[in-house]
Amino acid sequence: MTETIHERLKLLIEAEANIAPLVNIEAVADLPTRFGDFHIVAFSNTLDNKEHVAIFKGDILNAENVPVRLHSECLTGDVIGSYRCDCRDQLEHALKKINKMEQGIVLYLRQEGRGIGLTNKIRAYSLQDQGMDTVEANLALGFRDDERDYTIAAEMLKALKVNSVRLMTNNPKKIEQLKSHGIIVNERLPHILPTNKHNRAYLKTKAAKSGHMIDFHWEADE
Numbered sequence: 409m410t411e412t413i414h415e416r417l418k419l420l421i422e423a424e425a426n427i428a429p430l431v432n433i434e435a436v437a438d439l440p441t442r443f444g445d446f447h448i449v450a451f452s453n454t455l456d457n458k459e460h461v462a463i464f465k466g467d468i469l470n471a472e473n474v475p476v477r478l479h480s481e482c483l484t485g486d487v488i489g490s491y492r493c494d495c496r497d498q499l500e501h502a503l504k505k506i507n508k509m510e511q512g513i514v515l516y517l518r519q520e521g522r523g524i525g526l527t528n529k530i531r532a533y534s535l536q537d538q539g540m541d542t543v544e545a546n547l548a549l550g551f552r553d554d555e556r557d558y559t560i561a562a563e564m565l566k567a568l569k570v571n572s573v574r575l576m577t578n579n580p581k582k583i584e585q586l587k588s589h590g591i592i593v594n595e596r597l598p599h600i601l602p603t604n605k606h607n608r609a610y611l612k613t614k615a616a617k618s619g620h621m622i623d624f625h626w627e628a629d630e
Contacts, residue, residue: 429454429563430453430454430455430559430560430563431451431452431453431454431460431560431563431564431567432451432452432454433449433450433451433567434450434451434452434459435449435450436448436449436450439463441503443500443503443504443507444465444503444504444506444507445465445507446463446464446465446503446506446507447463447464447465448461448462448463448464449461449462449464449568451560451564451567453560458518458560459518460515460516460517460518460560460564461515461516462513462514462515462516462564462568463503463513463514463516464506464512464513464514464568465506465507465510465511465512466509466510466511466512467511468511468512468513468568468570469568469569469570470569470571471511471570471571472571472572472594473572473573473574473594473595474511474512474513474570474572474573474574475505475506475509475511475512475513475573475574475576475597476512476513476514476515476565476570476573476574476575476576477498477499477502477506477512477513477514477515477575477576477577478515478517478558478561478575478577478582478586479495479498479499479502479514479515479516479517480495480517480518480519480520480522480523480556481516481517481518481519481520482495482496482520482521483520483526484529486499492533499514499516502514502576505576513565513568513570515561515564515565517556517558517560517561519555519556519557522546522553522554522555522556523551523554523555523556523557524546524549524551524555528549528551531545531549532545532546532549533545535548535549554581557585558582558585558586558589559585559589561585561586562585562586562589562590562591563589565586565591566590566591570591571592572591572592572593572594573586573591573592573593573594574593574594574595574596574597575593575595575596575597576597577596577597578598578600583596
């Protein structure tokens with residue numbers, strides 16, 4: 409299976425570069441992890457040269473209804489394990505689900521801090537320490553609530569020849585943006601995890617002000 413996937417991706421690189429003109433497939437490799445065995449594809453954005461990756465399992469090329477998670481980079485959460493957000497939990501949960509389903513993709517997108525960058529995210533944290541919520545902090549810094557753009561995510565899916573997806577998300581804007589760029593989204597798979605005392609207010613703000621579909625009828629252990 410590994411050789412087949414690699415060879416088919418190489419053919420995409422060589423013969424079908426015009427499918428998704430905003431991205432290039434640069435490299436493909438196996439990726440064994442503590443969540444299971446995956447493949448990883450490195451992409452470059454032809455507009456700004458940012459690097460993004462697709463982490464996938466199973467035969468996804470030309471497939472229908474592929475489970476997909478769009479995950480934006482979060483250094484403080486993904487790497488350091490910050491309790492201020494649920495990013496690391498979301499990423500790990502997606503990889504576990506995909507491994508269990510034996511098919512799916514995580515698109516890891518370089519959009520730190522909901523698109524405002526690492527330094528501005530830490531500035532926003534400072535404002536939150538002074539009493540602002542996550543939306544108020546972004547607005548105070550001169551940004552929109554969410555500066556992310558999922559054009560590149562759609563282009564990556566097109567480059568992988570994914571025909572339709574089941575999107576693992578609580579964020580309706582992700583669904584809207586993928587659809588607006590020609591990706592067929594046939595189902596939303598809720599992606600809800602326990603909160604903690606540090607991120608509960610943040611997640612409630614995302615639900616109340618940003619339209620995220622999160623159920624708070626339960627509370628997590630502290």
